[in-house]
Amino acid sequence: MTATVTTERPAETEPRKIKQKQFSRREKIWAVVMSAVLLLIGLAWIYPFIWNLSSSFKNTTEIFGSLNPFNPVLRIGNWTRAWTEADMGRFFFNSVFVTAGSIVISVTVAALMGYALGRYRFVGKKWVIAIFALAIFLPEGYTIIPIYDLIDALGLSGSLWGVTLAEAGGVGVVQVLLFAGYFSQLPRELEEAARVDGAGFLRIFASVYLPLAKPVTATAVILQFMQSWNSFLLPLVLTLTRPELQTLAVGVYALRNDYFADWGVMTAASTIAMLPIVIMFLVLQRFFVESIAGAIKG
Template sequence: MLGRRRAGRRRGRGRRRRSNVVRATILSVVLVPICLVWIYPFIWMVSASLKTNAEVFSGLGLFTDVVRLDNYVRAWNEANVGRYFFNSVFVTVFSVLIAVTATSMIGYVLGRYRFRGKKVIIGIFAAAIFLPEGYTIIPVFDLISKLGLTGSLWGVTLAEAGGAHVVIILLFAGFFAQLPGELEEAARIDGAGFLRIFASVYLPLAKPVIATAVILQFMHSWNDFLLPLVLTLSQPDLRTLAVGIYAFKGEHLTDWSGMAAASTIALLPIILLFFFLQRYFVESVAGAMKG
């Protein structure tokens, strides 16, 4: 009798394994073509960065007889991409620091404290998602001008860091709300105040959300075009990489291979950052879905 039960269990496990294998195979067959279609434009961009302008329009093929690395040299030196790259790094790094600090503290208050008007504030944050960025250009430009920062990278940095980071705030709020209150009570018994409890107790536990916030803010600041364009119209040396790439398009001629090379350079930091922080990003999204 016992042998029959064991044999039945083994057959059940075998059927489940075969079912999982079949399911994984079907899923791979469906997703692999979708992935290839999705990544093809990126691969084509890298391929175009190694061709001449004539070869770029010769077809959609990915291969070329002669690999032209001089496109990257021309983009970096002659098109001033090196300077624009430094500007983008400066603006992105400091805007990430400012935005993550501000959103984590706002999320901490919304997640851990109860007060009047809390739902109204959350509603205002949610409504801000639907506000087009173009509508905020004039007040942002006016504010930066009154602060006397129109001629510096700090003005662009503050403008990039001051957007409505509603998704990040809600991620922090949801994460902090799930943590046990005993941590705060123990810290208060030890004499810790608001900032110390936040910085020493709760914030170190929010690594997945911090990684997600860094990725989202990094992508926003690094890829933003409209706001840096408006703030740097009178000073081309302050352009970020996204704005600088647009300079490859002339009135009568466009350097497509140089633009592809510059775009590839601009894409690399985002890819490297995501690969470095992807584990935390997945954990944060999974935690938000469970919450």
């Protein structure tokens, strides 16, 4: 009879140390050089915004007397005059109304279209996606006349509701494709479980898949916000007969007539128009990166 001897491995008392990659001198130098180059590019990129912001607190002589944007001069009166005398306050609230309404409409439609493209198979699906991709290259000027005719036929010309519908009507193709790519990678078991519980198309979309698409929804909000807030041609055409309904982009452009020599007021007005976009992106930038990564992965 032979005895079997079993040996047990001694328990590891110390955690394994993770070896850190050692960078060579060449790699360190390359990293420093690239960091310096990116820093210069970043400064060049942000300089116009800093110059515009600092100029909004100066008069015309102080603006063009020095190219240094950090000259400590603060004239709050430029902002007050831009908000009241130049009527930027009214244009600001017009832009908020149009932008908020267009975001609700366009993001909802884009999410539904992306859900159908990402989760369902149907004849001609590839052709639909190809047409959407081609629509990206369609200039806005080619559609301005039919859009105006449609808004006028609905009796909404000369109103903020008409501008809102016009801005939301051209649902962003990029948003639709982002939703489609994101929805296509979600597990089908979620949909099957919801169908067992008796959920239909809209309920599955609203209660199962849409809550999981927060990063893409945030990205769609950012893109539509930028498009509607900066839109110029559509609001210009649709508010020709009602100047009081102009949005900020049109209102800032109109300042060249009355405040051409007052660069302090003009830069204050343009800063008022830019700040909401900067704040929106800073708040939602994390979701923006996540949605782009998720759509590419899908």
